[in-house]
Amino acid sequence: MTGWGASSPGRSRGTALPSDVDAAFSDGRHLDDDYLVRRAQGGSVAAFEVLVARHQQQVFRLAHRLVGERAAAEDVAQDALVSAWRALPGFRGEAGFATWLHRITTNAARQLLARRRSTVPLTGEEPVPEHEQPEARALTTARTDALRVAVRELPFEQRAALVLVQFEGLSYAEAARTLEVSEPTLRGRVARARRSLLEQLRGWR
Amino acid sequence: MTGDALRHDEEDPVDGAELDGALRELAAEAEPVPSGLAGRVVERVDGLAGHDWHAVLVQPGGRTRVAGWVVALVARRAAAAVDGVGGATSRASADGVDGVVVELGLTVRAGVPLPSLAEQVRRSVVGAVRELTGVEVVAVDVHVDDLVE
Structure with missing residues (x-):
């Protein structure tokens, strides 16, 4: 038998931020990581979106170098960035956002390769x-x-x-x-x- | 930047320098980010933000609560593991009392027949969600968002 319940309201794009701040993020280039991280920790998907746009290159490049093929690297990069969102409330900022992402990306790559090993081997050919x-x-x-x-x-x-x-x-x-x-x-x-x-x-x- | 500091005592300095040079060439290669990556991440994050429900399984020894996003994650992984699927996003909603509806966005390898792929993805998602979370999936809506070579 299955029943349903509502959890506490999730973080969402609309509720946590006044819309004028959301609009400011559409051109967030002038905002530094620390500020954006704090806003994202407060639940702003818009702030996180700017961080993703800024760091996706670094995350994807590291993922590709760790797993060796682009399709798998895309999975790893996605998983890493989504994990980053989920782990953000616990991020204290000692290491810097980029360094923190390195660790999350490496962990995501390790997990993907472990999953693959238990199913199909990486072809290794691109x-x-x-x-x-x-x-x-x-x-x-x-x-x-x-x-x-x-x-x-x-x-x-x-x-x-x-x-x-x-x-x-x-x-x-x-x-x-x-x-x-x-x-x-x-x-x-x-x-x-x-x-x-x-x-x-x-x-x- | 690195170079000298990396070389170890047992390394021949000439070999070491050649390796450094070759690694620099490799490191300098362009690494274009797949188009739409940021969008897919934000979609999943939005999805997480929207998964504000959980399923409650009433079992003999007590209740088991499974968060909605866990159902979505299991569904996404099952979909992504199907041969011919290059990547997947997912959202799960508890619309009725009978089970959940899973919505998938798929990146599919070009040349794969879509109707049969969608069927295969449905079977795989329903089976994985049932086996791993105990939750019944009543419908799997498949959106083919993108093709990759």
């Missing part, structure tokens, strides 16, 4: 965009392709460490905090990842 068809590919492009595959084949925790430090430009300390491990552990993972990639690199010569 169609090559037409403008990048073989014809005039330089050797360096071939090397970049091989490196992309090698990065994708690293164990997840090594790949995450490498990507955060070497692609996203985080310091060891920041990356360690993002992955919630100690700094020596993080350094060890980056070193192991680099060792694997160097093996590959020797193979290209």
Whole structure:
């Protein structure tokens, strides 16, 4: 038997904000993250929308680097940003919104890959965009392709460490905090990842 | 930015520098965001904001309450897992006393016949929601929003 009940009113676009403030967000470029985060924490979907527009590139790029294919990366990016909305009330702002998103995105990627592993394996193959068809590919492009595959084949925790430090430009300390491990552990993972990639690199010569 | 600080003692400096160069090339590649990503996120967030209901399952040992957005999430994952579906958004509403109505927005891979895909998605969503939440789905409305190659 199933019954229904009303939970406490959810946060919604219309109720929490006067409409003039909502309108201001339609051109929210001048508003800083801290302000928008506070408004979003107060229930403003409009403020969150500006944050999403501002950070989606970073979130998608990290997701793509972590899961290796665009369709899966879109899922991860969506899940991460929706999780961010749900977790916002608990966000204290010590780390900065962008850093916090790194952690949420990494967790979303880890979860997706764990789910996939229990069902179907990642194909790991992406169609090559037409403008990048073989014809005039330089050797360096071939090397970049091989490196992309090698990065994708690293164990997840090594790949995450490498990507955060070497692609996203985080310091060891920041990356360690993002992955919630100690700094020596993080350094060890980056070193192991680099060792694997160097093996590959020797193979290209 | 990184470079030197990353190289470890056991790394050959020449190899290390070459790896850094190759990684920089890879990092510099353009990474266009899928069109509509932000919109789909906001739609889901709006959906969460609108899921202000829960289902109550009366069981022998007590009541189990399942939040509306949990039903929507289970439905979305089940839909997204169907072969041919590239992505999904979902909303669940408890319109009647008999069960919930699930609304799905799907991104579908081009070339997949839509009516049979929709049927498959319905079966999968109804089954997953029943099995995982105990809630009956009385209707699944499918909107095909987008095609991907």
